[in-house]
Amino acid sequence: MSTLSLDSMIKQSWANGLPDPDILAVFLEEAEELTNRNKYLHLFLKDTSNTTALQALQRDLHTIKGGARMVTASGIADLAHEMESVYTDFVSNRRPATKKVLELLVASHDWLADAVFILQQHVNPPTPTLLIEALEQFGRNPDSLKTIPKESLQAQREAILIAKENQDSQYLAKDISEMPSMLRDTHEEDQSASSNEMIRISGGLIEHMINLSGESAINRARIDMGISSLTNSIEEMGTTVQRLADQLRRMEIELEAQILSQIDEELIDNEDFDPLEMDQYSSLNQLSKSLTESASDLVDINHTLLEKTRDSESLLLQLSRTQTELQDGLMNSRMVPFTRLTPRLERIVRQTANELNKSVELSIINADDEMDRTILERITSPLEHMLRNAVDHGIETTSTRLKSGKERSGRITLEVHREGSEIVIQLTDDGRGIDVEAVRSKAISQGLIDADDNSLSDLDIMQYIFNAGLSTSQQVTQISGRGVGMDVVISEVRQLGGSVSVVSELGKGSSFTMRLPLTVAVSDALVVRAADRYYAIPLVQIERVVRVNPEKLYDYYQSNDATLNFEDTEYRVRYLNEILSGNKLNELVVNTNTSLPLIIIKNRTGQNIALQVDQIAGSRIEVVVKPLGQQLSNIPGVSAATIMGDGSVMLILDLIALMRNAQLAKNITKAADAQRGRIESKSTILVVDDSVTVRKVTSRFLERQGFNVAVAKDGIDAIKILQDMTPDMILLDIEMPRMDGFEVATQVRHNNRLKQIPIIMITSRTGEKHRERALEIGVNDYMGKPFQEKELLDKMQKLLGEGVSLTNEG
Incomplete structure (x- = not known):
């Protein structure tokens, strides 16, 4: 094999034609990650009863099997299927995890890793017949497994490496006369490549950069708010300084007038005497002039500060624009169209349908919509499982469809759209639908629901198909039957913070709705x-x-x-x-x-x-x-x-x-309100006063008596609180900013929900006129400040009734 060129090796290994390069690239990226995910294998080898590791290995092999079948790598698919069968037996405790089978599984995992490497060179690895037979032998009789087959792909790896070296060395053997043209062509290719140069950056690094950009935007917003507040303060200071300058100017005029009026007229008539020579007049005049100059300096400083803050605001505005462009660029680097998955999904449907001798058409709506690259990658495997199940369980055979009056070909529709901050993917088929009774029976047999539980609707029972191990299929095939696929779907979607639901009508089809968050920064x-x-x-x-x-x-x-x-x-x-x-x-x-x-x-x-x-x-x-x-x-x-x-x-x-x-x-x-009403029997008192000291002293005193206390700093604040709660009593002050106590009491007495609340007005205005006005409005009692605690408690007890227990600790 080592004497062959790499091209001839590729042609010989893919007898049925090369797979789609885009699909192959996606599968290799996924398969390399899954075969190198050794942490679950190590966990299982340390503790063979670790269910989490077993289920993770089972799901990984299920995903590898589906992808391998899609690129016609039958050797990888067959081995992954048999390995999955062994792990399924471990999960259900049907087979013991013996030392021999552990060695066999480790050898099989190593073979898969080598097979993925060979597949990366576009060479289809051969079927590992010995390993597959050994796994099947363990499945039939665990005690019959005595030896571990020595099946490796090292020879193929070496042959591929030698073939690559031979292929690369051919370029060195070119005729020297061709070198100038080759150099010219190479230079042109380098120029075109440099203009469209692409680099690979890890998703984690992009995520980190987006987070840093977000933190930068938050800090810029805080600085922006601080600068805006500073500008307002400087403008207020400017107004104050200007007012000070005007006051000093008027003071100077007034001062001069008063001094002149006090000077004896005889001294004024004396032409040799100047009033400015008087010590008192001279010192006051100098002080006034100095203050005026200082005020003028303050005005100049204020103008300078204002100009500086305006410049800072302008720079922050430019920074905001730059920040937005940077953020948009980083976000766009993560957005990819859904069409990247289209060839892969179409191939899955086509391949699965051919194996089952079914005619199925897949339609993808809104495939040009873009979504986050991370989400797209993570939902690829769930979508594959859902499509396989739709073809296998959903779509009937051609003869069955014709008998039912349906079209010859089954239809699967995949629609992608955005609702609010969610990406919604809806998968609909016109197949046989979900047999609710079969799902109910399976769920009862697994202990998920009670046999006599009739409270669940058909829609509720359908959701049990997402449980691990629940499958209504009568036989286990490489496509489906173990109940793993939908478990992969729900597990992956939940990790993304999304949800999956299903609705179905027997004989007409099913519709799966997957809702995923739109993770934008x-x-x-x-x-x-x-x-x-x-x-x-x-x-x-x-x-x-x-x-x-x-x-x-x-x-x-x-x-x-x-x-x-x-x-x-x-x-x-x-x-x-x-x-x-x-x-x-x-x-x-x-x-x-x-x-x-x-x-x-x-x-x-x-x-x-x-x-x-x-x-x-x-x-x-x-x-x-x-x-x-x-x-x-x-x-x-x-x-x-x-x-x-x-x-x-x-x-x-x-x-x-x-x-x-x-x-x-x-x-x-x-329900919470009803429960709260049963648990809480304390009365709630609203204390309304503009004095921090009064609010604090009164609230602490009432809390010691066992009351729930809410406080409001003025009338407007009290009205806002009353919109959200209905207290049992209001303790109200009169003189408050924005809205006084009389206005608050009037609002309360004219509100149908609040008009029965007792009001005690506590104020320093003890005059008869204020008392009469309060009682006219409808205030229940009137007390002066400072109040006696025992007197206040007596009045509250009288108004609240005997149902409230009051104790005097003061």
Whole structure:
């Protein structure tokens, strides 16, 4: 074999023609990684009962087998299939992991690694007949395995290396007369290659650079906010300095007038005496002039500082543009079109269909859409398993389809599209569908569900096909039958933070929906407010923002109608604060707003949905997306977070998922409220006072008495708190900034939800006129400051009733 050229070796090894080079390249990249993943093999060799290592080895071999069959490397596929059978026996404890079989498996893994190397030279490795027979012998009778076959690919490796050397040496034996033309051609090729030079960079390095770029953007935003605050302070200082200069100028004029008026008229009439020669006048005048000069210097310094900050703002603006271009460039380096997988997926369907004697057509919709390279690589194996299952389990044979009145060829449709911050891949076939009863029986036999459990719907039972080892196939083939494929799918998708679901109708087909997060580092977002919290919503999820009459929204929520008619269109509307915290829109929000913002959500399902928020707090901003981590990644409706310029963390919402889980969140909130009502019997007191000392002393005193205490620093703050909670009592001050106590009490007494809350007004205004006005508004009691603790407790006990236990510790 070593005397042959490399070309002749390639031709002899691929009897049925060379495979698609793109598919072969993808398979080799994947296979090299899987065959070199020795950590699971080492874990298994150390502990043969390690189920995690066994299942990982089983999935890897399942993936290698499928890829090898796709590139017609039958030797690799056959060996991987038999190795997978042995590992399956280990998982189910049907065969013991003897020393001999461990040696056989290690030899088989070594053969696979050598086979992948040979395949990289485009030479198809031969079938390892001895290893396959030994594995089959162990499967039939474990005790009959006595010797380990010495089957190696070292001879083929050496032959390939010698053939490559011989092929390379041929270029040195060219006639010298051809050298000038060869050099010229080589130079031209080098020039064209240099203009389109490509380099390979590891995905981890790109990810690290994107993270660094994101951190840089966050730091720039914080500096930008600091410079903006500094500019405002300097402008305020400039106004103050200008006011100081004007005051000094007026003081100088006034000073001169007063001194002149005090000078004796006789001295003024004396032409030899100058008033400026008076010591008092001279010193005051000099001091006034000095102050005026100092004020003028301050004005100049202020102008200089203002110019410097303006220059810094201009530089930050240029830095922002550069940062955006850098971020876009890094992100684009990770985006690849889905069409890269198209040849591979088409080949899988074609090859599997030929082996099963079926006629199947694959249609891929929106294949030009781009997605993250990492996600595309990681979903390749799950998509292959799903397509194999669709051809094997889903599509019927030609004769069966014709008898059922279907077209001769089965159809599989793979659609890729984007919904909000998710990539949605939908795989649909027009085959036989899923036999729900067969899945139920298999799940019962494996102990996954109880035989007498009738609470599960057919849709719920279908999801059990993703469990490891659950297969309704009657026989095990190299294509399917062990229940490993769908386990690979759900495992990989969950690691990406996505989800997979299936719907099916018996006799008409099945539809698998895979939802994956769109992992971008930067996103354009809109900042909104719900109650007292702020959230970011990606602009890609928003169709438009409209303003709606608050009374119309309030009536809609009260009526519990399914949809709200707006602009001749029916919308299903939800209130963001109700979804997140369970608090409904109340009359205070309605009375204090002329209109409320409604976000129309982009949705491809055809349903018109909208989300109401309390305020659009910011226009389009660019946020750096930070993952939530494993602890918080499963929260529905929250896709990521971002760090704002002031260092605070803001959650990024996924509106599609949020609306999809809105009803579930509503039910959970109701249950939590009911449970909380059973557990908590403490009364909640709202303390409203502009004095920090009074708030702190009063809240600590009430907490010692066993109350839950909420505090508000003024009337506006109190109104915001009352939008989200209903306290059992309000302790209210009168004189406060922005909104005084009389206005707060009036708002409370005119609100249907709050008007029954007892109010005790505690104030330093003890005059009869203030007391009468408070009682006219509807305040229950009136106390002066400083109050006596026992007197306050008595009044609270009287108003709250005998149901609240009060103890006096003071």
